[in-house]
Amino acid sequence: MITxxxxxxxxxxxxxxxxxxxxxxxxxxxxMTYLMFIHDLDATDLRHQKEALMLxxxxxxxxxxxxxxxxxxxxxQDLKWSRLGDMEPRQMYxxxxxxxxxxxxxxxxxxxxxxxxxxxxxxFKIPTPLMLDKIMTAMNGIYELMEEDxxxxxxxxxxxxxxxxxxxxxxxxxxxxxxxxxxxxVELMDPRPDDTICDPAAGTSGFLVEAAEYLKNVKKEDVLFxxxxxxxxxxxxxxxxxxxxxxxxxxxxxMMTHGIEHPNIEYRDSLxxxxxxxxxxxxxxxxxxxxxxxxxxxxxxxLRDIVNTKKPKTELLFLELFLKMLKKGGRTACIVPxxxxxxxxxxxxxxxxELIENNKLQAVISMPSGVFKPYAGVSTAVLVFNKTGYxxxxxxxxxxxxxxxFSLDDKRSRIEANDIPDIVxxxxxxxxxxxxxxxxxxxxxxxxxxxxxxxxxxxxxYKEIEYEKVEYEPTSVILGRINDLQKEIEAGLKxxxxxxxxxxxxxxxxxx
Numbered sequence: 001m002i003t004x005x006x007x008x009x010x011x012x013x014x015x016x017x018x019x020x021x022x023x024x025x026x027x028x029x030x031x032m033t034y035l036m037f038i039h040d041l042d043a044t045d046l047r048h049q050k051e052a053l054m055l056x057x058x059x060x061x062x063x064x065x066x067x068x069x070x071x072x073x074x075x076x077q078d079l080k081w082s083r084l085g086d087m088e089p090r091q092m093y094x095x096x097x098x099x100x101x102x103x104x105x106x107x108x109x110x111x112x113x114x115x116x117x118x119x120x121x122x123x124f125k126i127p128t129p130l131m132l133d134k135i136m137t138a139m140n141g142i143y144e145l146m147e148e149d150x151x152x153x154x155x156x157x158x159x160x161x162x163x164x165x166x167x168x169x170x171x172x173x174x175x176x177x178x179x180x181x182x183x184x185x186v187e188l189m190d191p192r193p194d195d196t197i198c199d200p201a202a203g204t205s206g207f208l209v210e211a212a213e214y215l216k217n218v219k220k221e222d223v224l225f226x227x228x229x230x231x232x233x234x235x236x237x238x239x240x241x242x243x244x245x246x247x248x249x250x251x252x253x254x255m256m257t258h259g260i261e262h263p264n265i266e267y268r269d270s271l272x273x274x275x276x277x278x279x280x281x282x283x284x285x286x287x288x289x290x291x292x293x294x295x296x297x298x299x300x301x302x303l304r305d306i307v308n309t310k311k312p313k314t315e316l317l318f319l320e321l322f323l324k325m326l327k328k329g330g331r332t333a334c335i336v337p338x339x340x341x342x343x344x345x346x347x348x349x350x351x352x353x354e355l356i357e358n359n360k361l362q363a364v365i366s367m368p369s370g371v372f373k374p375y376a377g378v379s380t381a382v383l384v385f386n387k388t389g390y391x392x393x394x395x396x397x398x399x400x401x402x403x404x405x406f407s408l409d410d411k412r413s414r415i416e417a418n419d420i421p422d423i424v425x426x427x428x429x430x431x432x433x434x435x436x437x438x439x440x441x442x443x444x445x446x447x448x449x450x451x452x453x454x455x456x457x458x459x460x461x462y463k464e465i466e467y468e469k470v471e472y473e474p475t476s477v478i479l480g481r482i483n484d485l486q487k488e489i490e491a492g493l494k495x496x497x498x499x500x501x502x503x504x505x506x507x508x509x510x511x512x
Contacts, residue, residue, distance in 0.1 A: 006145050010161055013138040020131040031125055033250050035139060038100060040257040042081040069102045079103050085136060093129035177287040180405060182210045184420045185285055185333040185382060188427050191215050193222045193229040198281040200270035200321060202240025205251035207285040209258050234261040241268035271317050273300050277325050284326060287335040288318035306354050309347045315340055316351050326387040338379040341457040352455040356447060360392035361385045365399045365423060366459045370408025396450060397430055398459045399423055399442040438464035
C-alpha cells in the first residue's frame, strides 16, 4: 500500500512524466516498469553475487565483459543503473536509449522464455535527457524510502498505485492482492521443493513470487543445494497465465528479478480452450477476477460439467478450472467473493457440493470487507481444498478474520490487531481445534451439518453469538429515582422563582 511520503514521491514522479509530455497512463506505467527492471537488475545481480559467495557456488555477473549493440562495443558495466546515475544527462540518455534498452530486450534472447517474448516490443518513449535525469533522480528517492520498509514489494506497490489512476482499472479487474494476504495463503499451503505451482490469473505474478521467496527462505537447502530441485525451481516450478500483455511483461520481470531464471508466464485465457492444462499442477494459488457472467460459448467445453448454466459466473468457473488443472492430491488456496459461500443458484450449490462430496474442503477463512480497500469493498473469503476425486471431507475449519494488521477504511493504516499469525498457526494444528466452541473465532463443522444446510459455507450459518446477560434494577427502584429527581428539579425552580421576585438593593437599581 502506497502511503505518506512514498505516495507523495510517486505523485511527483507521475507529474514529471505528465509535464514532460507523456500523458497516456499506460505509457507511463510501461516506462516505469522498464526503468524499475533496469534498476532491479543491478540490485539483483549484486545480491546474487553475494549469495553465491556465501553458498560457495560459481556465479558470473551479467555485467561482466562487453557486448556489441548496433555495431557498437559497450562495456556492460556502463549499462548498470548505478553507473548511469554518474553520467551527465545527454550521455545517460544516449546510453539508455541506444544501449541499455537493446541490452535488456535481448537478455534472454534465444531461450523462448516469457521474458524474451514480452520484451520484444518494448519501446523507450522518454523524450528528453532532462526528463530522464529527473525521473531517475526521483526513482532513487523512492527506492531509498522502500529500503527503510523491508516488507514492501516496490515494483508491485508502485504499479498498483499507478494503476489506480486509470479509470478503467476496476473494470479490468487489475488490482493486486494485498501482499500480506498473499503471504498468508502461501504460508498456509507450505510449498514443497517438488511442487508445480500455477496461478491461472497471474497479473503481476505476486503469488508466484511469494511462493518462490518462501521456498528460498524456508527450504533453502532442499531447493538451492539439490541440483534437480534447483533446476526445477529455476525452470519448471512456476506457471502463470494472463490476458493483459502489460501484466505479462511485468509478471515476467517480477519473477526474473526475484531469481527465477525462466518463468513460464504466458498469454492465455484460462477459461477457454486456449488453456489445455489438465491434471498437471500440485499447487494452485490464485485470486481470480470476479467479472460477473461470461458468454456460454466462450467457455471451455469441459468446464460445463459442474457449472452448467447459460450465464456462468467467472468465480464459479475458476473453481471448477482449479479442480481440472490439479493433479490428484493437488491443493488450492484461492480467494472468492462471499456469494460463492452461500449463493442459492443451482451452479453455486453444485460447485460447493463438488468440493465437499468429491474432494476435500479443508478451510473457509472469511475476511473483512475492508481488505481490498480503497479499490473495492467486497467481502471475500479464502478457500483451501485438495483434489481427491473420491471425497475426503470430514470436517471443515472456519475462521472469522476480524483484523489483518491494517485499518479497514480507505487509508489502510498499520494497526496492532492482526489475526493472520493466529490463522496460520491454527491451520497447521487443526487437531487442537476439535474442542473449540461455535462462539470462538475459529471452529470445526462436521460435513453432515453442512450438507443439511444445502452446502452453505457462510460462517454466520454456524457461528454462535454469545450475548452477555445484563441485569437491570427493578422498575419500582428506577421509577422512584426518577420521582426523586423530578422533586429536586421542582424545588430548584421554585427557589429560582423566589430569587427573581426579591427586590434589588439601591445600588443595583442605579445601574439599571
